[in-house]
Amino acid sequence: MPPSFSEVAAVRLGFGFSPLAAPPSSPDTLLASIAESAPGPRAMSTAAAIEYGTRLREATRRFQEGGEAERPGYEALRSELNRLGLVDLRRRVVRAVDARAGFGERLVQFWSNHFTTRAVALNRRGLALAFQDEAIRPHIGGRFEDLFFAADTHPMMLVYLDQAVSRGPNSRSVRDRPERRFGLNENLAREALELHSLGVDADYTQSDVRAFAKLLTGLTVNQKQGFAYYSSWAEPGPLTVLGTRYGQSGGGNGRAPERQLDDVRAAFHDIARRPETARHLSRKLAVHFASDVPPADLVESMTAVWQETEGDLSAVYAVLVSHPDLAATFGQKIRQPFDLNVAAIRALGLTGSDIEALDLDVFKRAVATPMAAMGQPWGQPKGPDGWAEAADAWIAPQTLAARIDWALQLPRRLLGELPDPREMMLAAFAGEPPEPIAWAVPKAETATEGVAIVLASNAFNRR
Amino acid sequence: MLTLDRRLFLKSAACVGCSAAAHPLMSAMTFAQVPGDSRLVVIILRGAMDGLDAIQPYGDPNLRALRRTLSVGPDGGALDLDGFYALHPRLAPLLPLWQRGELGFAHAVSTPYRDKRSHFDGQDILEAGTGGDLPPDRRVSGWLNRLLQVIPGATAETAYSVGTEPMQILSGKAAHLSWAPQMSLSLSPQAQMLLGHIYEDDGLFRNAAQDAIRISGEAEVMTSGQGPAAAAQALGAFTASRLNGASRIATFSISGWDSHARQVAVIGRALDQLSVAILALRDGLGTNWGATTVLVMTEFGRAIRENGTGGTDHGTGGVMLMAGGAIRGGHGYGEWPGLAEGQLYAGRDLMPTRDIRAYAAWAMRGLFGIEASALESTIFPGLDLGSDPGFLA
Numbered sequence: 001m002p003p004s005f006s007e008v009a010a011v012r013l014g015f016g017f018s019p020l021a022a023p024p025s026s027p028d029t030l031l032a033s034i035a036e037s038a039p040g041p042r043a044m045s046t047a048a049a050i051e052y053g054t055r056l057r058e059a060t061r062r063f064q065e066g067g068e069a070e071r072p073g074y075e076a077l078r079s080e081l082n083r084l085g086l087v088d089l090r091r092r093v094v095r096a097v098d099a100r101a102g103f104g105e106r107l108v109q110f111w112s113n114h115f116t117t118r119a120v121a122l123n124r125r126g127l128a129l130a131f132q133d134e135a136i137r138p139h140i141g142g143r144f145e146d147l148f149f150a151a152d153t154h155p156m157m158l159v160y161l162d163q164a165v166s167r168g169p170n171s172r173s174v175r176d177r178p179e180r181r182f183g184l185n186e187n188l189a190r191e192a193l194e195l196h197s198l199g200v201d202a203d204y205t206q207s208d209v210r211a212f213a214k215l216l217t218g219l220t221v222n223q224k225q226g227f228a229y230y231s232s233w234a235e236p237g238p239l240t241v242l243g244t245r246y247g248q249s250g251g252g253n254g255r256a257p258e259r260q261l262d263d264v265r266a267a268f269h270d271i272a273r274r275p276e277t278a279r280h281l282s283r284k285l286a287v288h289f290a291s292d293v294p295p296a297d298l299v300e301s302m303t304a305v306w307q308e309t310e311g312d313l314s315a316v317y318a319v320l321v322s323h324p325d326l327a328a329t330f331g332q333k334i335r336q337p338f339d340l341n342v343a344a345i346r347a348l349g350l351t352g353s354d355i356e357a358l359d360l361d362v363f364k365r366a367v368a369t370p371m372a373a374m375g376q377p378w379g380q381p382k383g384p385d386g387w388a389e390a391a392d393a394w395i396a397p398q399t400l401a402a403r404i405d406w407a408l409q410l411p412r413r414l415l416g417e418l419p420d421p422r423e424m425m426l427a428a429f430a431g432e433p434p435e436p437i438a439w440a441v442p443k444a445e446t447a448t449e450g451v452a453i454v455l456a457s458n459a460f461n462r463r
Numbered sequence: 464m465l466t467l468d469r470r471l472f473l474k475s476a477a478c479v480g481c482s483a484a485a486h487p488l489m490s491a492m493t494f495a496q497v498p499g500d501s502r503l504v505v506i507i508l509r510g511a512m513d514g515l516d517a518i519q520p521y522g523d524p525n526l527r528a529l530r531r532t533l534s535v536g537p538d539g540g541a542l543d544l545d546g547f548y549a550l551h552p553r554l555a556p557l558l559p560l561w562q563r564g565e566l567g568f569a570h571a572v573s574t575p576y577r578d579k580r581s582h583f584d585g586q587d588i589l590e591a592g593t594g595g596d597l598p599p600d601r602r603v604s605g606w607l608n609r610l611l612q613v614i615p616g617a618t619a620e621t622a623y624s625v626g627t628e629p630m631q632i633l634s635g636k637a638a639h640l641s642w643a644p645q646m647s648l649s650l651s652p653q654a655q656m657l658l659g660h661i662y663e664d665d666g667l668f669r670n671a672a673q674d675a676i677r678i679s680g681e682a683e684v685m686t687s688g689q690g691p692a693a694a695a696q697a698l699g700a701f702t703a704s705r706l707n708g709a710s711r712i713a714t715f716s717i718s719g720w721d722s723h724a725r726q727v728a729v730i731g732r733a734l735d736q737l738s739v740a741i742l743a744l745r746d747g748l749g750t751n752w753g754a755t756t757v758l759v760m761t762e763f764g765r766a767i768r769e770n771g772t773g774g775t776d777h778g779t780g781g782v783m784l785m786a787g788g789a790i791r792g793g794h795g796y797g798e799w800p801g802l803a804e805g806q807l808y809a810g811r812d813l814m815p816t817r818d819i820r821a822y823a824a825w826a827m828r829g830l831f832g833i834e835a836s837a838l839e840s841t842i843f844p845g846l847d848l849g850s851d852p853g854f855l856a
Contacts, residue, residue, distance in 0.1 A: 162724040165772040174771070181531065183771015187723040190580070190777070200581045206809070209580075373646065375627045382509060382628065382718045385583050393629040395667050397674035398643035402627075404658070404675070405648060436664075440657040449654040457661050458668040 014102025016343035019427040037104030043133035046226035049126030085379040094352035115151035116386035117160040131156035144311035145272035155221040161188035168217040168235025189213035199280030234259035278306035291332040295325035337376035347428035366413035373402035407455035421450025501830035508761035510720035514782030522547030525802035553734035567792035573815035580777035585762030590632035594845035604635025611637035622712040644685035644701035695736035703747025724772040753788035780813030829855040
């Protein structure tokens with residue numbers, strides 16, 4: 001018997017069952033819940049992130065000038081910035097644990113990962129949070145072109161993929177200061193085409209990458225307001241990307257007029273609406289939510305709706321959530337460590353406020369450190385392609401050992417008293433545990449191991 | 464806490480009335496002697512190491528015009544190797560190896576991958592070992608796995624993937640092991656038995672759990688400090704410990720090479736990690752270092768011209784490093800194509816003069832006696848083996 005919609009909604013599209021709330025019973029309820037993943041009351045803004053950078057510069061200067069007396073303030077700020085990644089993880093877990101349906105938070109994770117960024121320098125750490133609240137959350141239910149533009153022009157992305165320092169080789173700023181050797185950087189342009197939109201199999205060339213890189217010059221980040229567009233950095237003249245020309249050819253004085261941000265916006269919109277983008281992203285959604293080998297009909301149906309609606313993401317999700325292929329491929333995906341932790345916290349009957357109340361170090365030991373051992377060090381993806389999708393990228397001897405070890409430790413790190421493993425098992429599987437688990441759990445020698453067997457089981461680690 | 468002990472596990476399994484044979488976690492626990500004494504380590508550098516900066520061809524008169532601040536040779540602190548090439552200063556810890564003939568390189572090499580310059584396709588093709596005519600398929604097996612399939616007497620123990628990062632180069636149907644240096648698994652015998660029952664019909668979980676229990680029972684846990692250098696040290700030390708036992712082939716990766724901007728800092732940190740990992744291998748291997756060949760490969764090189772942001776963009780030809788007591792080091796291999804206008808690839812990249820797979824193939828031929836036909840058809844389909852570069856001692 002294929003799983004019911006509620007089961008698909010909870011396990012495949014959300015973060016699993018909780019004894020505290022029933023999963024959504026219809027596609028409409030599920031889709032309506034996406035709106036709940038808008039930026040929250042404690043959203044980070046670029047302005048606040050930049051303020052952190054300014055405070056760090058001032059604290060560093062005071063420490064350098066004032067010596068030891070200034071050390072405590074300087075170190076406290078550094079430590080606060082160092083912990084922002086952990087604060088980010090905790091607020092993400094809290095929202096996911098409490099989400100009624102969870103689909104919106106799954107989409108936040110999907111799109112944050114599609115547009116992978118990583119803040120390395122301490123003064124940029126706040127931008128990673130702002131990226132999620134400003135570029136991702138407001139756009140997950142809208143049109144892809146708006147999400148694409150918001151993500152690839154956000155200060156966090158401009159810094160991560162080096163766009164913020166790229167200047168047109170023939171721009172005024174380069175011509176005026178030849179001794180500074182400013183110039184072009186291809187990084188964002190390449191990944192915007194290869195990873196974020198068309199996909200590497202699409203028919204584009206190095207000259208498209210180069211022209212798009214020139215078109216993107218002028219996008220940068222400044223210390224005062226964050227995002228900035230400097231026409232003086234932008235490559236002048238018409239540029240052809242994927243066969244479309246951007247910018248006029250001549251100004252009044254025989255010189256090309258300086259480029260405007262509108263050209264950049266137009267290029268993002270055109271690329272977003274190309275059929276290769278529709279196919280690449282429909283496939284990627286199907287790989288993430290259904291199977292590493294995505295069912296052809298699911299991909300085709302989503303691609304068709306994507307093209308009909310010019311990338312209306314909610315319309316594409318509507319196809320996804322009610323498609324029979326989702327039930328037919330049940331259990332083929334592995335819960336990534338983030339999803340697994342949220343699912344476990346929910347199955348243990350905890351709420352977001354329970355997680356909020358934890359000491360941050362306890363949260364780190366219980367959740368963040370084990371996630372790294374499972375192969376998902378939060379906020380530190382290896383490259384701009386983000387986390388892997390393939391099942392065997394997550395379940396290898398060392399990473400399964402990390403999951404089992406986590407399953408033994410997590411409950412007693414989060415709870416004063418362990419639940420009865422048999423009851424916890426029923427909560428985790430909504431009353432219908434798979435037979436081998438129902439056989440094994442009562443035979444565990446301790447409550448710790450009984451609960452761990454549920455959390456480490458293949459059924460709980462699959463979705 | 465109790466660490467797994469195989470005898471205890473057997474005893475306990477008997478206690479609950481189940482035969483050992485019925486336990487999925489009990490199978491595949493056989494230990495065989497491995498073929499020969501030679502050891503091969505392949506280190507994959509993810510993110511595209513700039514070959515012109517790691518091994519700087521400062522004797523080429525065109526280099527200075529193309530690289531204004533980067534890769535300026537001994538004038539910029541690099542260490543002269545042979546009057547033409549110089550070693551990046553952050554690889555200085557490896558200079559004694561060069562002097563002893565235990566470090567070498569092959570310049571102007573590449574996989575058959577061309578033109579799109581995608582990290583991910585580039586890495587897939589490097590690890591798959593396929594030719595440029597095949598579309599990049601992320602599901603194809605890795606060439607070290609196909610090597611295992613033709614080594615007589617190879618067992619799962621023969622080859623190790625080390626670290627938490629998945630290594631496609633070793634994926635495929637030949638059994639092998641994988642583990643991370645810092646990992647430990649402590650599970651009561653009863654819990655092992657119960658999990659074994661649950662995983663029984665799920666091959667992915669069953670096989671991973673079998674290996675995890677087997678490895679955690681015998682491998683020593685490498686506690687390491689914080690940070691990338693400590694992690695690289697642990698990768699090298701753990702790999703050495705496996706190669707001192709029954710394993711003969713191992714692979715791991717080091718990332719952080721994508722130096723589009725501020726290359727001096729980016730590549731410096733990554734080269735530190737590479738040096739630490741290679742020295743940890745040497746120190747850990749002891750006398751076995753003499754039978755070891757380390758190949759260090761990256762998906763492609765970087766553009767020959769510095770970009771406008773103190774870094775370099777994606778390119779084509781690059782450098783492969785080799786290390787170990789089994790190589791004839793202190794020597795640069797490969798034909799230098801030159802950096803003049805007409806000598807470049809696509810007007811912007813170092814022209815590859817040899818397929819990087821040919822070096823790996825000749826290493827496997829020398830270390831494990833693999834037939835040329837297997838190398839050119841099975842392990843590296845479509846490869847022309849060409850002449851022996853002669854880099855093994």
